[in-house]
Amino acid sequence: MSEANHTTRSTTREILRDPVIQRLTIARSFVSLANGMLPVALSFTILELLHSATDLGLILGAETLTMVLAILFAGVLADRVPRKWLLVASDGLFGVSMLASGILAVFAIKQLLYYALAAVLIGFADALFVPAFEGWAQQVIPPDKRQQASAVRSVYRNLGSIAGPFLAALLVATISAPWALAVAGLFPLVGGVIFMKMPSGSNAKVLTTSLLSELRSGWGAFRSRTWIWTIDLQFAIWHVVIWAPLMVLGPVLAEHYYHGATSWALIWAGVGIGGVAGGVIAFKYHPRFPVRTGTIAMVALMPVMVLLAFHANIWLTSTAAILGGAGLEFFGALWSYSFQTHVPSNVISKVASFDFLASVGFLPIGLALAVPLSRLVSVEGVFLIGAGYLLISAFIVLLVPSVRQLPRTPPTDTSE
Known part of the structure; x- marks a missing residue:
């Protein structure tokens, strides 16, 4: 019994010390925090600026619709170009879109079109991430560590879903909703920079x-x-x-x-x-x-x-x-x-x-x-x-x- 327990602890320690899983956890934790902040920061920004729940619904709908429409193209793209760089691009696009929306709102720019375009870019970033991540993880994470890596991903994603809304609400209450949205946009950019140091795998194909x-x-x-x-x-x-x-x-x-x-x-x-x-x-x-x-x-x-x-x-x-x-x-x-x-x-x-x-x-x-x-x-x-x-x-x-x-x-x- 003690030997089995020692083996389990050693395996767990080895996985948690794996440099790829460590860097992945840190990078995606920043993005998960931004994902948790987005609903609160965006909702209060749009309601404060445009005073319209209908406009908020249109913006959220633009994000979801773009993600659904772009997902098949993103899947083909992720099997033809290096997936690591698609993931970096996804984080960058996500962060820049939130940051730009926040800055526009800070300066009281009230054109709905700008925020809808930012939502479209966020939806496209989401579409890039989904197929690229599965392929990248398959290439880079060894089979005997995949379930643990997925489990770690569940943990930091849910910690972000808990901490993100709290942080966004705190910023909304103490500074303003637009600044909360702008700050949220910084986190995916940090995550993307960290992810640039991850191994790439090799899936790029000649476009034949x-x-x-x-x-x-x-x-x-x-x-x-x-x-x-x-x-x-x-x-x-x-x-x-x-x-x-x-x-x-x-x-x-x-x-x-x-x-x-x-x-x-x-x-x-x-x-x-x-x-x-x-x-x-x-x-x-x-x-x-x-x-x-x-x-x-x-x-x-x-x-x-x-x-x-x-x-x-x-x-x-x-x-x-x-x-x-x-x-x-x-x-x-x-x-x-x-x-x-x-x-x-x-x-x-x-x-x-x-x-x-x-x-x-x-x-x-x-x-x-x-x-x-x-x-x-x-x-x-x-x-x-x-x-x-x-x-x-x-x-x-x-x-x-x-x-x-x-x-x-x-x-x-x-x-x-």
């Missing part, structure tokens, strides 16, 4: 095929992997009946049945704390069938959906949010590991772009349908539908053999 041919290649690789598109189909509906209602209708419940923004922030803090816990669990626990285990873990979101529907005590609901956040991030770490392990390096970025489009592309539809659906079945009814979907969808996707039986390593890998 057309964009359409590359898209066909990516689609074929995506379609041939049933376990990927099955989970993507589950998450396409998940974003409509769970994530979109949480974003749109959750604040409505908080306003009417809890203590408004304070209560809603407490619930989301619970999700963030749970996300950190989920990352820690994923760092330590390596299941034999990661996608199966992660799918089961996603059901942990069910209690918080039910408690919100019944307007349960805020502390009980926040505790359930911790459980839900842990399940969500535990799944995310296992999914990222499985993706990097089972998808070939020559198509991984293109497959990642189809994966993202298929699973997240329906989110704008969910955001648009959340309020009309609540008028049909009530806000509480929407949350109960989401809770039921978590359980039923997990059962259905686990009936698919490739989801249930996907091994930790490919069959050709004899290392385990």
